[in-house]
Amino acid sequence: MSVEFSIEAKLGQDTFKVDKGPHIVPDPAVCRTCGPKWCIKTCPAHLYAANGDGSVTLNFEGCLECGTCLVACLPRSLDWHYPRGGFGVQLRYG
Amino acid sequence: MEEKFDAIVVGAGPAGTTAAYLLAKAGLNIILLERGDYPGTKNVFGGVLYSSVLNRLIPNFWEEAPVERHVSARQWYLLSPTDALSFGFQSQEFDSPPFNNSFTVLRSQFDRWYAAKAEEAGAFLITSTVVDDLLIEGERVVGVRARRDEGELYADVVIAADGVNSLLAQKAGFREELKPEAVALGIKEVIALPTAVLEERFHISGDRGLAMEFFGEGATKGLEGSAFLYTNKDSLSLGVTVVLKSLFEKKEKSVELVEHFKSHPVVKELIKGGELREYQAHLIPYGNRTLLTGLCRDGLLVVGDAAGLVNPTLYYEGTNMAMASGAMAAEAILAAREEGDFSQRSLSRYQQRLEQSFVGQDLTQYRGLGRLMEERPQLYTSYATLLCRLAAEFLAVREEPRGMRERAMAGRVQKEMPDLWEAWQTVRRWYET
Numbered sequence: 274m275s276v277e278f279s280i281e282a283k284l285g286q287d288t289f290k291v292d293k294g295p296h297i298v299p300d301p302a303v304c305r306t307c308g309p310k311w312c313i314k315t316c317p318a319h320l321y322a323a324n325g326d327g328s329v330t331l332n333f334e335g336c337l338e339c340g341t342c343l344v345a346c347l348p349r350s351l352d353w354h355y356p357r358g359g360f361g362v363q364l365r366y367g
Numbered sequence: 368m369e370e371k372f373d374a375i376v377v378g379a380g381p382a383g384t385t386a387a388y389l390l391a392k393a394g395l396n397i398i399l400l401e402r403g404d405y406p407g408t409k410n411v412f413g414g415v416l417y418s419s420v421l422n423r424l425i426p427n428f429w430e431e432a433p434v435e436r437h438v439s440a441r442q443w444y445l446l447s448p449t450d451a452l453s454f455g456f457q458s459q460e461f462d463s464p465p466f467n468n469s470f471t472v473l474r475s476q477f478d479r480w481y482a483a484k485a486e487e488a489g490a491f492l493i494t495s496t497v498v499d500d501l502l503i504e505g506e507r508v509v510g511v512r513a514r515r516d517e518g519e520l521y522a523d524v525v526i527a528a529d530g531v532n533s534l535l536a537q538k539a540g541f542r543e544e545l546k547p548e549a550v551a552l553g554i555k556e557v558i559a560l561p562t563a564v565l566e567e568r569f570h571i572s573g574d575r576g577l578a579m580e581f582f583g584e585g586a587t588k589g590l591e592g593s594a595f596l597y598t599n600k601d602s603l604s605l606g607v608t609v610v611l612k613s614l615f616e617k618k619e620k621s622v623e624l625v626e627h628f629k630s631h632p633v634v635k636e637l638i639k640g641g642e643l644r645e646y647q648a649h650l651i652p653y654g655n656r657t658l659l660t661g662l663c664r665d666g667l668l669v670v671g672d673a674a675g676l677v678n679p680t681l682y683y684e685g686t687n688m689a690m691a692s693g694a695m696a697a698e699a700i701l702a703a704r705e706e707g708d709f710s711q712r713s714l715s716r717y718q719q720r721l722e723q724s725f726v727g728q729d730l731t732q733y734r735g736l737g738r739l740m741e742e743r744p745q746l747y748t749s750y751a752t753l754l755c756r757l758a759a760e761f762l763a764v765r766e767e768p769r770g771m772r773e774r775a776m777a778g779r780v781q782k783e784m785p786d787l788w789e790a791w792q793t794v795r796r797w798y799e800t
Contacts, residue, residue: 280622283556283646290404311547315614317554317621317648338409339648340532341552341621344545344611355402358514359495363408366557366602366645367474 280319284335291334292360296353297342301328303350311345337362372398372522374700375511376490377498377535379406379482381686382671383528385424385693386700388481391490393701398520399482399490400513402497407478410530411555411649414597414604415578416472417687420694422465425484429466433476435599436576437466444633446585447752450759451633462575468687471576471597471604473557501525501538501667508539508666524700524709525667528693531650533673541661541669547612551592551651551679554625555606558641562601568637569598583751585631587624590617591740591747594628595683596637602644603637605629608683610653613747621648651685652677653737662721663714668696676726680733680740688726695720735797743786753783 304310305327312321312329317339320332338361343353355361376387379401387399403409415438421428429437440457461467486492502510502519510521527535531550536542560568569577579596586594592609607624614621628634652675662669670676671689678684699717703709721727740746757776765772780787 286643286645314620319622337648340650344550355497358402358497359404364475367411
């Protein structure tokens with residue numbers, strides 16, 4: 274097992290039932306005021322990325338629904354919901 | 368006409384299912400709501416289920432429940448970046464019923480089985496259903512709003528068992544939003560390994576299993592937390608758990624923590640040839656930093672992770688406390704029902720029972736130990752590495768008198784670990800009170 278095993282490859286082992294739209298939506302205006310952007314470093318699926326203008330993009334499709342971003346987002350920029358019933362990560366070995 | 372239930376349970380994890388099981392068994396009309404396709408698809412834990420409560424409710428449950436192995440041996444490791452100092456314990460007693468009430472389990476299978484027991488007892492399990500809000504009339508919780516057509520459901524009492532991120536506990540005004548120092552992030556991999564290889568490698572056979580815990584720089588990169596490795600039938604549950612705030616302070620990326628742990632020479636050997644089956648993550652309530660207050664109001668009780676009932680120090684006990692709280696909530700509801708009174712005053716029996724039980728007492732007692740550990744970051748950073756170095760020094764074969772070396776080692780402990788003695792004193796005091 275390679276130490277360099279990428280997070281993308283890890284998420285590739287998981288099963289997701291992807292909904293049409295995101296269940297977590299960052300507010301770009303609030304994100305621009307946020308310096309540390311803890312969401313990027315703390316998300317265990319590494320789904321957040323910084324944009325050039327200081328906002329962030331979230332790839333919600335690989336969300337593990339752990340809740341880390343909700344707590345880590347100190348400026349409270351996220352409109353955060355669980356995915357619709359039956360959608361999202363489907364753990365088989367939780 | 369609106370449908371009204373005796374009780375609505377939100378969340379089919381260990382706490383919610385326990386409450387639903389007992390209430391349905393007592394003949395109540397119970398609805399158990401779960402947002403996953405089936406119970407367990409959204410649930411993560413390290414991997415060891417403590418089962419003293421479950422075995423009381425369903426004696427010899429392991430004969431029918433999907434458990435992986437019983438834990439007959441435990442090992443603790445202090446890891447420097449390159450070395451390891453360890454000790455362990457195994458017991459023949461742990462190999463016979465009730466197996467020290469410790470089993471490795473995969474939650475997607477176990478939770479599904481357990482919820483089916485609640486269904487058998489008469490509870491209505493409704494899956495794929497997210498609950499977004501409480502229905503409140505005046506001061507009283509009268510039901511929940513589920514995200515589906517005709518989603519307004521009514522009951523005498525609602526049990527919020529919706530996990531660590533409990534939106535219902537928040538909506539009920541029991542607590543503010545979670546803070547980074549009040550939660551730990553657990554990241555886990557389930558790694559497949561052929562049973563024969565696994566049993567030979569970990570010196571286990573039959574249904575016996577091993578639980579290993581790891582501390583120090585080699586385990587958590589110096590972050591407050593620990594790492595673990597548990598044996599399932601034909602897989603390993605491996606992971607790292609760190610307090611979210613310490614990720615901020617050390618500026619570490621969470622995705623690198625598990626890779627760091629897996630790259631330690633000792634761990635690398637243990638997982639050699641294994642293949643990743645699943646990657647998981649979840650928050651864990653850091654129970655010793657939350658207060659056990661306000662767990663009920665008119666028409667509502669909060670149980671399990673939603674109530675922050677996890678003892679994160681040394682034992683990482685959560686599922687057993689969740690089941691205990693679910694059982695006590697059910698008892699309080701049955702008593703309230705006899706009086707026809709679901710007010711906060713009546714339901715507060717639950718909180719009183721919980722505080723008097725091992726759950727309340729452990730959470731209170733270990734809060735002190737948790738603080739002690741929080742105030743001493745060196746426990747997670749330099750200490751394991753230093754102890755490994757001392758072990759290397761103790762064992763080193765050189766042409767020099769051993770007495771001289773031992774004196775130098777004692778001096779080093781005094782100088783570099785001044786609070787070890789103090790910590791030991793605190794632990795002693797804490798046990799004596």
